Amino acid sequence: MASPAEKAQLLTPAAVQAAYGLIQPYVHRTPLLTCKTLDAIASTPQTPEALVGTSFEGQTPARPKFHFFFKCENLQRIGAFKARGAFHALLRLIEDRGEEEVKRRGVITHSSGNHAQALALAASTLNVPAYIVMPRISTPSKIAGTRSHGAEVIFSGSTSVEREAVVAEIQAQTDAILVPPYDDFNIICGQGTTALELEAQYAEQFGTKTLDAVITPVGGGGLNAGVATYFSDKPQTKVFGAEPSFEGADDCRRGLLAGKRVEAVSTLTIGDGLRTPVGLLNWEIISNKKKVEGVFAVTEEQIKAAMRLVLERMKVFVEPSAVVGLAVCLFDEEFRRLVEQEGGAKGWDVAVVFSGGNTTVEAIGKLFG
Incomplete structure (x- = not known):
């Protein structure tokens, strides 16, 4: 049986393209939406108070410029990618x-x-x-x-x-x-079709212009590994991951820092789709710096704040897991400084994958009650 490292060698953009040809009759081509209001909010520096308790306390807040493109997999069949x-x-x-x-x-x-x-x-x-x-x-x-x-x-x-x-x-x-939920070659290729689609939709708007970055949630890692696989021959587009930090749900981020995959996770984060450790095959992709630039983590309150903005400003129905990428853009000062430094006055065009919308009115009421 091939090892995860050997299987990872077979995860190519061509494999994702082949997957898309097979599944197209069965899945939706979900919308790629924009929101000028969220662009403006994310492009506004955080308050100095927001940086208290972080490694950036006392420093001038970053002034990144974001242009968002939201891939709405919450509108996919069964409400998720x-x-x-x-x-x-x-x-x-x-x-x-x-x-x-x-x-x-x-x-x-x-x-x-x-x-x-x-x-x-x-x-x-x-x-x-x-x-x-x-x-x-x-x-x-x-x-x-x-x-x-x-x-x-x-x-x-x-x-x-x-x-x-x-x-x-x-x-x-x-x-x-x-049929594994995430740690599987065919699952990863299928999830990677999200990237193929969003790149094509972006090109329909801007021609030869390229996305600067794509950020996805990371639970088991199938979506992030699939997206990174598709963009692996397009280095001009950086791929990032996002996780909750609550009760160690940020196993991927911690594993990258330690140089070793975290094998077990026990957390009750509100991002219930992100409570699993990163799979072995997914880890081979995500831990490759040439494919995934980095993974960031956000708090429960930051997830709720991002979710509120999507519900109230975009009028789009999402579950908590779906908005961790947006929360990173809004609140993670390290990521925001990266966008400021590399994007400059032009800023970055960032695709944020809304991974799903499977929650209830009752659950949302409890979150914000």
Whole structure:
């Protein structure tokens, strides 16, 4: 079996392009939106008070200039980018093993909700039985959404270790084939089609002009690794990752600082789609400085502030996980200084991926009540 490092060598822009050709009939081409109000807010220096307690305390706040382009995967099928990877992985599985075997055995995965719904949708569309292991604390709408596509939902604890133990039990009973939620070649290629699409949409507006940066959330790392794979032969566009910092959810950022992948995460961050450690294959991509420039982390309050702006100023419905990239642009002084230094008076054109919109009015009410 190939090692993660060997598999990473096969993750190329061409592999992402091939994935797009396969999944196009099954996924939406989601909008790429702009918002002058958020451009202006992000381009305004933070107050000195906001830097108190940081390494930038007492220094003059950065004056970056942002031009945002929001890739709205919250408007993707099942409300998240995960539909891309799930359809690609299942279609490749049928290609490799044959339709008869896949339909006889069915597929299984574990997920807090977005990959769960995505695989349930893909399996329903392609007439394959699906078993989905979900944490008991998953958002009720995500559980309901998964069941609505005919999947059998089995509950587990909230950590990845607990989820994987239940998956092993169900596999022993059913012989179902595992479709990993993020640490998988075909999942990564599918998620990378987000980048292919947003670059094409940007080019439709600006011709040969190139994006300066793309920033995505990082949970298991499939989206970030896929986006970085697509842009790996386009060095003029830098790729960044964003995580919550609450209770160690910033495992990728910490791992990069330590030079070693963090293997386990136990956090109840409001960004419930980002509670998992970065996968082995994803780590090979994200830890490569030539592919991902850096990963930054934001607090729960910063996530809520960014979410409020998207809801109230853009009128776009997002879940907390979706806005960590925007929160980095708004509040992380290190990132803001980078944009100021490298963007100068022109500033940076930054694509921010809104990864999903699977939350409820009740959950939002609790966040802001």
